[in-house]
Amino acid sequence: MKMEFWVPLFKIFLNSTCPEADASLWLQQSFDPASSSISTTSFISLLTKAIDIDLTDPSSPSSPPSNHRKRVMWIRTLPNAVQARILSFLLYDSRMFFKRDLCKLAEMILNEGKELDFWVQRAAQQLFDVVSEPKCEGVSCLHLDAEEEKMEDEFGSLPDWLKDAASKNNLVLPWLPMSLSKPISGMQLSSYGENDDLLVGVEENKEExxxxxxxxxxxxxxxxxxxxxxxxxxxxxxxxxxxxxxxxxxxxxxxxxxxxxxxxxxxxxxxxxxxxxxxxxxxxxxxxxxxxxxxxxxxxxxxxxxxxxxxxxxxxxxxxxxxxxxxxxxxxxxxxxxxxxxxxxxxxxxxxxxxxxxxxxxxxxxxxxxxxxxxxxxxxxxxxxxxxxxxxxxxxxxxxxxxxxxxxxxxxxxxxxxxxxxxxxxxLTQDSVDQLVHWSCKSTEKFSKSLKFCNFLLCFVNKCAPLLKSQKLALTDAVRHTSTLVTKSILSKLSSL
Incomplete structure (x- = not known):
């Protein structure tokens, strides 16, 4: 497993303003059916890989000469913020992974107790709560285990309708098993399966x-x-x-x-x-x-x-x-x-x-x-x-x-x-920022002397500066119509964009 394959993904977790969606898109685009380098399986394997870390504090003069080492999962060597984002992504795209593997990962992290950062613990707990199954006893549990194994075996297999379509000769495209006589309406690419086979399924229309x-x-x-x-x-x-x-x-x-x-x-x-x-x-x-x-x-x-x-x-x-x-x-x-x-x-x-x-x-x-x-x-x-x-x-x-x-x-x-x-x-996304600029400009006359409104504008410029460059002139003109203690500060911030 080569680490360099995953560097772009971890850059997303480190720098992206919307890491869950960006990571999901990257994983789908980078999926390689001919190789096991980039897949959901290899990603989980990377996160759970056990490594030894040195717990000796080199700055401490009282440290013993022999190193004290501890065996931990690889994910635990990352910054806490990155760990939390990875766990949040796994929850966001949990359908792409085996629930059993996600549950095991979350449980292993939660077992560390007091050593956990608050946000890492919270993300791990949310993941565990969603993907874990209720415990059972006796024959019922054995039956469920058998059912689970059966489902896992079928996870990456083609659905029956696709197998039937593949056996026909009248194909729309030579590389796609889709029949002309029975076109499949509303079918969309859903996700990549745990065993790296491409799955095609009906995407539910959430709005409807x-x-x-x-x-x-x-x-x-x-x-x-x-x-x-x-x-x-x-x-x-x-x-x-x-x-x-x-x-x-x-x-x-x-x-x-x-x-x-x-x-x-x-x-x-x-x-x-x-x-x-x-x-x-x-x-x-x-x-x-x-x-x-x-x-x-x-x-x-x-x-x-x-x-x-x-x-x-x-x-x-x-x-x-x-x-x-x-x-x-x-x-x-x-x-x-x-x-x-x-x-x-x-x-x-x-x-x-x-x-x-x-x-x-x-x-x-x-x-x-x-x-x-x-x-x-x-x-x-x-x-x-x-x-x-x-x-x-x-x-x-x-x-x-x-x-x-x-x-x-x-x-x-x-x-x-x-x-x-x-x-x-x-x-916020770019279109959300654009809407806030629009309503801010329309509201300057009404709230021209409102300190609360201008405090919002100052915070808005500070937090969303990279997304405001195209709206700089309109926002500057609007701020000039206000008259509060922070008006000059807002104009100064806008001038530096």
């Missing part, structure tokens, strides 16, 4: 799937607001009374179980509409959030319903800082359900009618900082800034739809939010 799920949110609601069996509706009304009257933590936990049980037998959103859990006090809401968990993997299902029914309405009407007990519950829930947090909480909050205020800005900032991966946060910002031509996509109950707009409203607090995002080293 998301649109369908958004339509489901409104399903079951009639003109009167909901459509339920009278008996279920009566039970929901009783639960509403109990939700609004907190008695004790134990009883509230029991109440959460009853709500969940009732939702399993009918339209969950219609039931939430009747019970109005967003009207509960913060302590009750925090307990409900923590215990309304059913282990469902579909982020656009139950987790989104919980957030848009309990948390979102509370935060949309927030006029003062959110309570500590509520924020703790929200953050812990969003850490586990990041996609639900994006579509059922962050997106609709940022699109609030009339724009966000300072308390809402603080809530969004904390959730994005503590719950989302930087790449995920960057994608969310790009979607909100650059895809406003179509109707925005998010979850909310129909009764709260009037609180959410169709486009961003640029308030001081929204510019503060963008500044916070930049300060957390969340890298």
């Amino acid at each position: 799937d998301l649109d369908e799920r958004m339509e489901e949110v409104g399903a079951g609601f009639s003109e009167d607001g909901y459509s339920l069996d009278p008996g279920v509706e009566k039970m929901a009304a009783c639960l509403k009374v109990r939700i609004l009257n907190f008695e004790s933590t134990v009883k509230t936990i029991e109440l959460a179980r009853e709500v969940q049980q009732l939702c399993r037998g009918g339209n969950a959103l219609a039931l939430f509409h009747i019970t109005e859990p967003w009207e509960a006090d913060d302590e009750t809401a925090s307990i409900l959030i923590s215990h309304l968990v059913d282990g469902e993997e579909d982020e656009l299902g139950w987790p989104s319903y919980v957030l848009c029914s309990i948390v979102l309405p509370k935060l949309l009407s927030l006029l003062e800082p959110a309570s500590r007990v509520l924020m703790t519950a929200i953050v812990e829930y969003c850490k586990v359900h990041q996609k639900a947090a994006e579509y059922a909480l962050l997106s609709p909050l940022i699109l609030k009618v009339g724009g966000i205020n300072n308390p809402i800005c603080d809530v969004i900032t904390r959730i994005m900082k503590e719950c989302l991966h930087p790449g995920h946060a960057s994608a969310l910002v790009q979607r909100l800034l650059c895809e406003q031509k179509d109707a925005p996509k998010f979850f909310c109950l129909p009764c709260h739809r009037y609180l959410i707009g169709k486009e961003l409203v640029w308030t001081e607090s929204l510019f503060v939010l963008m500044q916070n995002i930049l300060n957390y080293n969340i890298h």
